[in-house]
Amino acid sequence: MMLNLLFIGDIVGEPGRTAAMRALPELREEFGLDFIVVNGENAAGGRGITPKIAQELLRSGVDAITMGDHVWDQPDLIPWMDGEPRLLRPINYQQGTPGHGSVLLETPKGKVGVVQVQGRSFIQPPLENPFVVGEQEVLRLREEGAHAVLVDVHAETTSEKISLGYLLDGKASVVIGTHTHVQTADDMILPGGTAYLTDAGMCGPAVSVLGRDKDAVLKRFCTTLPSKFPVADWPVRLCGAVASIDMETGKAVRFERIQRMYEKNA
Amino acid sequence: MMLNLLFIGDIVGEPGRTAAMRALPELREEFGLDFIVVNGENAAGGRGITPKIAQELLRSGVDAITMGDHVWDQPDLIPWMDGEPRLLRPINYQQGTPGHGSVLLETPKGKVGVVQVQGRSFIQPPLENPFVVGEQEVLRLREEGAHAVLVDVHAETTSEKISLGYLLDGKASVVIGTHTHVQTADDMILPGGTAYLTDAGMCGPAVSVLGRDKDAVLKRFCTTLPSKFPVADWPVRLCGAVASIDMETGKAVRFERIQRMYEKNA
Amino acid sequence: MMLNLLFIGDIVGEPGRTAAMRALPELREEFGLDFIVVNGENAAGGRGITPKIAQELLRSGVDAITMGDHVWDQPDLIPWMDGEPRLLRPINYQQGTPGHGSVLLETPKGKVGVVQVQGRSFIQPPLENPFVVGEQEVLRLREEGAHAVLVDVHAETTSEKISLGYLLDGKASVVIGTHTHVQTADDMILPGGTAYLTDAGMCGPAVSVLGRDKDAVLKRFCTTLPSKFPVADWPVRLCGAVASIDMETGKAVRFERIQRMYEKNA
Amino acid sequence: MMLNLLFIGDIVGEPGRTAAMRALPELREEFGLDFIVVNGENAAGGRGITPKIAQELLRSGVDAITMGDHVWDQPDLIPWMDGEPRLLRPINYQQGTPGHGSVLLETPKGKVGVVQVQGRSFIQPPLENPFVVGEQEVLRLREEGAHAVLVDVHAETTSEKISLGYLLDGKASVVIGTHTHVQTADDMILPGGTAYLTDAGMCGPAVSVLGRDKDAVLKRFCTTLPSKFPVADWPVRLCGAVASIDMETGKAVRFERIQRMYEKNA
Ligand SMILES: [Fe+2]
Ligand SMILES: [Fe+2]
């Protein structure tokens, strides 16, 4: 039995959310999707996610939402997190941290585990070892009966992401990176059957710097003076990937990057 | 008149160099190449480049070599650099630094300028502002008669690279990133006619972490203990991009990413 | 003729300002002070300085105020800076940046120059080379007739600060560090006659972490969760140093660290 | 019963080691020392320590040696570490790391525990939370009968060091920082009885940048080009602190910084 899984990278602001929610039904049909994971760390005006936005995404057919270094940006989220197992922060926070780092969900085609780990190079705050913690958790989910496991690696450096791909090859079904907001072109199925992509890319304003107003960012880089970075406007480019996972083996058998453009009024 | 320009990302070690030099004649014919730029900062065992290797590449048909943060790794290179204008280090070093940061070369189809700038986020050493210095240099090369200008942005962050793309749109013909060793999937021609790609990707061992032995890198990440990272082995994936530039306007009219696999014995 | 110069390190919040302004008359008398420089980058609730606070300090007898990486925290300051030459930001920002990086002031005992440079290790934003720019500026002030020059080195690392001390030995009269908020015990007069201290220490709440509420900071370090860091309360420890400078030679002949405690109601 | 404990900061190179070993007998007599801890992370030519040097120090009367981020610089040390419980690396490495992070030693006056933790800001590699791990270990040593506990906080930032001081106040007898090589002037006994000093300073060449040749370091900062940093020469400044600890309560009752100069031929 084959499970078709869609992952969408960092959703940025209102344009990103609107486009993602509009796209889901058509992508579901096109790819025969069984399971959808999105990274939502920039969904609320670029800074974190609110419970309301998270609920909208989950009601629109998203099965799990991963976050990242922006997970604490919206203070409302923190008391709410413990009650929503489908909203994931990086698992390699120390014990006692609010929220969940992984989830195991039932689907008609079998159990699917989702884990997020965060890197430790050029990203804050300092966390526990994502290699040690991430591998343990994938194995634990497998022992708990996961037929497929997706790992979102939220990291700045390509070296951490690729290394986690190799470490988890044959253990996770999909290892996919987030945080840099630019899709990479290195999608592959590793020898052990793990679908790997260094970065999924974002779902946000296409003409922008990582989803933010390009002129504001440029001004800052040119002058080194601080400035606010509002979320840029439509059109939106939605970036992600679709994996087909053999639920007997947990291995990916197909893996495809996607990029779609969405206009404001469509 | 159209100039076809190939850029190859960070060449890693002996496998990377050998594959690049073997590939050049066939790529030249396939794409009707007029001009070839390669990033050579990891050509000598992963650490910098030697005069001998640089000369081999130049004799093999490479028109210019860009470097990056590894430019000073081979002490032999430093006294040699001043005499070879086709070997470029980042231009945003302060005045008085050995070597060249840009070059203007004659071709049968017109003058081509090449510039390298280095970012300032999560990369050492601290340099002058690449936005200010880079833009000035591109404009200066134009004033000196450059019909086309390529800028290699050697940087860790996607934000600096994309911002430089927008800043130089309509001024440079091609803005292409290096340093992360993973090709991105965001190749585009910006509104002003500049071909843009966040990272070209590397030309190095395909089964590796950034060209290095994956087990050595993994061991380091899993234990946090130091370890040596030898260059990995064949096969090699060569990554880069080909731009077709209208030499009347300096604008790119076609832009295409390339990835090719090379076996050791072919 | 001897000029007695007081430097006070980073003034933190209302307690720090109040203590500093209360202390100035007594310190002036005790040390026969001719010239007073304070670092004000944390004077406004820990974040930058406002024009109003700067004016209060200047009216209280402060001759010049240096800032640091917090210089842009108060948006009101930016339009005001150009009109107040005694308010200094790091000089090694690029050309065109608002505000002043140095000042040359007349005193009854001769001309005194003040310069601030900012380091480039572990401190943002990336700036021009403080060694090159700082040395040039000290020499320029000398040429403009400065009998004494004080340099505030706003930096995280001891290596940058000590190196600037040696570089400017015999050129500046005083080289004193700021930013770490902890006074160092390495006050010395270097062979060329420059009084040197790696960090002046702060003028702020004594029971605190760098002037901030210690429980809030501790909570963040223990949990790695974000938290607000309010300025802590009285008593205040005022840290700084007093140099006696021979205005014929520009050399320091005496150099003394000071630390004083101030209660809220005194 | 009072235990007099000496801590000496980062010993740098041959001059630092020679001076420290020469100083120990006279300091032992002067202060009636019962226990001596030194930081040895730069003892071997500035880079780590060898088993031979560690043994020399231990034979000279040193009771325990702490290290830091340079602990892995000498490959010979790694297989040797497990067999020498008095050689300490930061304890907040993950489980399975070679070597020891704490030790509990018998003395005629009672049991003394020594722990090293490493910070996580601007220092590599990324480690586990020093606040959580450090506090647990101090409490564990107390439970195992330690009458006094010294904690060496090897960290770049003053904020981490001060916060650990407050966290461990009343639990550890002495919390003392290392790594910046410059002694701070904030020695104090905290309300709970813990002697605290942000940085002990180094034991190394007095005319130097952190023990290294100042001209080499200056050249690097002025040019941003790489250069080698040999250990500088005599005279040596030995920096540290002496605490008198009440072995009934584990609280410090006296705490004094020391700085001594040593000429090569004395
Ligand atoms: Fe992120
Ligand atoms: Fe993001």
Ligand SMILES: [Fe+2]
């Ligand atoms: Fe690089």
Ligand SMILES: [Fe+2]
């Ligand atoms: Fe590279």
Ligand SMILES: [Fe+2]
């Ligand atoms: Fe600062």
Ligand SMILES: [Fe+2]
């Ligand atoms: Fe400050």
Ligand SMILES: [Fe+2]
């Ligand atoms: Fe260290």
Ligand SMILES: [Fe+2]
């Ligand atoms: Fe050290």
